[in-house]
Amino acid sequence: MTFIRIDPNEMTVGFQTFMAAAAELSDVGSRLGACVQCPMPSELRVAVDQYVATIDRNFDNIAPEMRRIANDLLARGRVAALEALAEIYNAIVTHPDVVSGAVPVSSIPVLGPIRAVLAANVPNALPFANTGALATTASLLAATEPRPVFGVSTGPRNAHESIAQIVQDRRERTDAQLRALAGQSTGVTVNNDFMTEITARGQLTDFIINQNTPIIPGLGRSREDIIAIEHGRGNEISFVDPALHDYHNPHLSGR
Amino acid sequence: MYRNQPYGDANGLRHAAAQLNTRADRAVAVRARIVNQASQMTFAGPAADSFRQRVNEMAEFLSLNISLIREVADKLTAAAAQIEASDQYRGGPR
Numbered sequence: 001m002t003f004i005r006i007d008p009n010e011m012t013v014g015f016q017t018f019m020a021a022a023a024e025l026s027d028v029g030s031r032l033g034a035c036v037q038c039p040m041p042s043e044l045r046v047a048v049d050q051y052v053a054t055i056d057r058n059f060d061n062i063a064p065e066m067r068r069i070a071n072d073l074l075a076r077g078r079v080a081a082l083e084a085l086a087e088i089y090n091a092i093v094t095h096p097d098v099v100s101g102a103v104p105v106s107s108i109p110v111l112g113p114i115r116a117v118l119a120a121n122v123p124n125a126l127p128f129a130n131t132g133a134l135a136t137t138a139s140l141l142a143a144t145e146p147r148p149v150f151g152v153s154t155g156p157r158n159a160h161e162s163i164a165q166i167v168q169d170r171r172e173r174t175d176a177q178l179r180a181l182a183g184q185s186t187g188v189t190v191n192n193d194f195m196t197e198i199t200a201r202g203q204l205t206d207f208i209i210n211q212n213t214p215i216i217p218g219l220g221r222s223r224e225d226i227i228a229i230e231h232g233r234g235n236e237i238s239f240v241d242p243a244l245h246d247y248h249n250p251h252l253s254g255r
Numbered sequence: 256m257y258r259n260q261p262y263g264d265a266n267g268l269r270h271a272a273a274q275l276n277t278r279a280d281r282a283v284a285v286r287a288r289i290v291n292q293a294s295q296m297t298f299a300g301p302a303a304d305s306f307r308q309r310v311n312e313m314a315e316f317l318s319l320n321i322s323l324i325r326e327v328a329d330k331l332t333a334a335a336a337q338i339e340a341s342d343q344y345r346g347g348p349r
């Protein structure tokens with residue numbers, strides 16, 4: 001098991017940094033030739049032109065690689081954001097009150113930092129964002145299914161996989177494990193020891209974790225717990241997901 | 256070094272050298288930004304390891320090219336000095 005940690009906001013900043021760096025390097029490289037147009041001894045001219053051509057070519061080679069890195073960061077951040085949304089959604093729709101029919105799923109509000117994640121990654125998911133009204137899971141689904149994941153290739157994970165499909169997939173794969181874990185993990189604080197414990201038990205893995213708050217396995221917890229997570233964990237998303245091992249950019253990783 | 260053809264514009268060469276050094280400074284800043292970005296991120300996992308390794312490789316490559324730019328600037332400065340020395344020997348700029 002490998003610990004994967006992705007903060008979508010951080011990845012967006014990384015994307016911007018590397019895209020800007022690529023643009024600036026291209027600019028630097030392309031302007032070198034203009035710097036050395038003054039008269040100079042012919043021997044020096046030959047040497048300088050060779051240098052400049054080499055450096056310009058090297059910068060031209062670096063810039064696309066920087067853009068690949070930038071796009072890779074952005075894609076990973078968006079995948080992570082959707083993973084978190086899927087887990088939140090999973091937690092909401094499997095809420096006992098929802099399952100029992102006592103509360104309609106569309107009445108569960110989407111609060112706190114999740115709204116920020118949605119606003120940043122799922123345009124139109126929060127139709128009432130500017131009014132202060134609560135978005136609901138119903139509006140979330142209406143806005144995201146079967147919407148493509150921003151048209152960004154996300155590797156083996158289907159780029160057109162909707163949140164509902166992710167949830168369904170997770171539910172099928174991990175329902176039994178999560179239910180078992182839910183019964184054991186109440187009040188347990190996530191830390192390295194706990195992760196090690198999970199590893200030892202082989203009880204993997206599809207749940208949201210937070211460094212400082214009780215683990216929420218996504219099933220069998222109260223609505224209050226769900227809301228607490230939304231308020232408590234910020235936009236940082238940490239999760240353990242071997243499936244993401246398969247997701248990589250061959251240009252970046254060389255694997 | 257360029258004794259056979261010491262012609263050229265010493266001021267122009269110095270100006271070109273200064274411009275090249277300015278470009279090198281910009282590249283240094285870019286290098287610092289990407290290295291800092293990579294080191295400050297909490298991004299973790301196999302992809303993060305590959306990412307940081309790639310950034311380090313890229314930073315090394317950038318450093319090499321920055322050195323090349325400075326080398327060219329030094330050559331231009333040296334040529335300017337040589338031209339100025341030659342002008343002095345001849346009694347003034349041509």
